[in-house]
Amino acid sequence: MSLLLSLVALLVSLLLFVARRRHGYWQRRGIPHDVPHPLYGNIKDWPKKRHIAKIFRDYYLKYKGSDYPFAGFFFFFTRTAVITNLELVKRVLIKDFNHFENRGVFYNEIDDPLSATVFSIEGQKWRHLRHKLTPTFTSGKMKNMFPIVVKVGEEMEKIFSGKTTSGQGQVLEIVDLVARYTADVIGNCAFGLNCNSLNNPRADFVTIGKRAITDRRYGGMLDFFLFGFPKLSRRLRLKLNVQEVEDFYTKIVRDTIDYRLKTKEKRHDFMDSLIEMYQKEQAGNSEDGLTFNELLAQAFIFFVAGFETSSTTMGFALYELARNQDVQDRLREEITNVLGKHNNEFTYEGIKEMKYLEQVVMETLRKYPVLAHLTRMTETDFSPEDSKYFIAKGTIVVIPALGIHYDSEIYPEPEKFKPERFTEEAIAARPACTWLPFGEGPRNCIGLRFGLMQTCVGLAYLIRGYKFSVAPETQIPMKVVVKSILLSAENGILLRVEKLSK
Numbered sequence: 315m316s317l318l319l320s321l322v323a324l325l326v327s328l329l330l331f332v333a334r335r336r337h338g339y340w341q342r343r344g345i346p347h348d349v350p351h352p353l354y355g356n357i358k359d360w361p362k363k364r365h366i367a368k369i370f371r372d373y374y375l376k377y378k379g380s381d382y383p384f385a386g387f388f389f390f391f392t393r394t395a396v397i398t399n400l401e402l403v404k405r406v407l408i409k410d411f412n413h414f415e416n417r418g419v420f421y422n423e424i425d426d427p428l429s430a431t432v433f434s435i436e437g438q439k440w441r442h443l444r445h446k447l448t449p450t451f452t453s454g455k456m457k458n459m460f461p462i463v464v465k466v467g468e469e470m471e472k473i474f475s476g477k478t479t480s481g482q483g484q485v486l487e488i489v490d491l492v493a494r495y496t497a498d499v500i501g502n503c504a505f506g507l508n509c510n511s512l513n514n515p516r517a518d519f520v521t522i523g524k525r526a527i528t529d530r531r532y533g534g535m536l537d538f539f540l541f542g543f544p545k546l547s548r549r550l551r552l553k554l555n556v557q558e559v560e561d562f563y564t565k566i567v568r569d570t571i572d573y574r575l576k577t578k579e580k581r582h583d584f585m586d587s588l589i590e591m592y593q594k595e596q597a598g599n600s601e602d603g604l605t606f607n608e609l610l611a612q613a614f615i616f617f618v619a620g621f622e623t624s625s626t627t628m629g630f631a632l633y634e635l636a637r638n639q640d641v642q643d644r645l646r647e648e649i650t651n652v653l654g655k656h657n658n659e660f661t662y663e664g665i666k667e668m669k670y671l672e673q674v675v676m677e678t679l680r681k682y683p684v685l686a687h688l689t690r691m692t693e694t695d696f697s698p699e700d701s702k703y704f705i706a707k708g709t710i711v712v713i714p715a716l717g718i719h720y721d722s723e724i725y726p727e728p729e730k731f732k733p734e735r736f737t738e739e740a741i742a743a744r745p746a747c748t749w750l751p752f753g754e755g756p757r758n759c760i761g762l763r764f765g766l767m768q769t770c771v772g773l774a775y776l777i778r779g780y781k782f783s784v785a786p787e788t789q790i791p792m793k794v795v796v797k798s799i800l801l802s803a804e805n806g807i808l809l810r811v812e813k814l815s816k
């Protein structure tokens with residue numbers, strides 16, 4: 315018994331020694347950092363007290379301007395460098411991208427095919443897949459999908475029309491309504507489904523889509539392991555996605571492929587492009603083709619990455635427009651004028667002409683970058699001329715986008731909503747890598763154009779026909795859901811919505 319106790323004591327002491335040594339890394343290198351908690355590292359306030367992006371924002375604001383271009387951080391025991399210098403941001407994301415190509419997140423293409431998405435896979439496989447998928451997102455392809463987006467926009471208009479009156483208007487929770495619009499748009503374009511969640515809020519497609527974001531295979535118990543040790547987790551054959559989600563999407567994709575191949579139907583959407591690549595693979599051209607599992611994972615990530623990001627952006631935009639009536643009026647005037655020039659119809663060219671709308675969306679994404687911190691994994695020792703910049707292989711690098719967006723030296727009065735920060739001249743006057751809602755460089759958001767298109771079309775429909783204003787129920791200042799990785803408003807956004815006479 316006493317031998318057993320001694321062994322346990324020895325093991326505990328050994329673990330404590332290893333943990334302390336690991337947490338002493340930044341100290342030994344003389345890099346500025348906060349003293350890490352023995353277990354949680356510097357992430358103690360997450361996921362209960364503070365949003366993870368706000369932790370990184372505050373870290374950036376605290377350490378920027380120090381003698382070093384980054385500050386040391388521990389995500390539990392994972393060695394992390396939080397970048398505090400714009401020159402280094404540019405090097406990580408663009409100039410020295412070959413050192414920082416991967417995100418270091420979990421995926422397991424054999425046991426959990428849905429997890430092997432272009433967002434998570436690594437190295438040569440990622441380069442190859444990204445290259446194959448890029449033509450799916452050209453402006454020509456966006457133009458082809460535009461009519462689908464407009465059709466769903468019209469449906470959303472009808473829903474708003476049914477819920478509002480002129481005069482006093484109604485207080486509505488708008489995030490759920492616009493989420494149904496983006497779910498229908500992406501459901502149509504990525505899976506070829508008329509999922510009709512606008513009219514049926516409990517459509518399986520949306521409820522399972524939400525579960526795909528929130529539910530974890532092991533009820534969250536192994537999150538620490540999956541996120542902290544992705545490679546080991548893969549070797550242990552762990553999975554991330556729940557079986558029901560996997561089965562649901564596998565069936566939809568299988569049925570859609572079979573249907574389109576049988577009927578030869580062409581919709582000019584994401585699914586068409588993916589099926590073209592699948593057919594190449596079937597014909598023996600694996601260089602340009604996609605296997606069924608590869609296709610499945612990409613359709614899935616297009617939905618997961620494209621639906622909530624755009625709907626929360628629309629929600630935040632409406633919240634700011636409700637609080638800034640002058641901006642809302644000016645935006646409505648632009649929308650009405652441009653539509654007037656285009657026969658009162660929504661056209662791809664017309665939306666492109668709405669420059670102020672674009673500025674409003676850009677300023678919204680500055681204040682609320684939905685994915686508010688970017689991550690990269692250092693693949694090889696990054697040892698540039700200046701040793702202060704040295705980052706060892708295996709370190710996670712965090713670009714604190716929210717911190718940069720709220721840096722008053724870059725954006726004076728950062729709390730204020732000012733779309734004029736995004737005129738062409740104002741953008742040109744700022745340094746590179748100071749607006750990062752879609753990331754930057756070769757691994758930026760592949761769906762940027764599509765995300766902007768669906769956000770702009772949706773907002774144009776709503777602002778043209780409705781006035782949004784603050785109600786007593788509107789939560790000001792807005793509270794965000796602290797446990798989520800994306801930024802989103804706690805309990806949605808309640809606004810007064812009034813139908814405008816035509």
Ligand code: HEM
Pocket residue numbers: 432433434444615616617619620621623624627683684685688689750751752753754755756757758759760761762764765766769
């Ligand atoms: C307002 C809407 C959107 C926002 C704010 C957004 C934001 C982002 C961000 C911040 C990243 C990481 C970039 C980086 O690390 O440098 C990303 C990656 C990605 N996004 Fe988006 N996104 C949006 C819409 C979309 C849409 C509509 C799609 C697909 C249809 C999409 C698909 C992806 C994919 C596949 C990646 C991973 C790219 C790669 O690793 O090669 N996103 N997005």
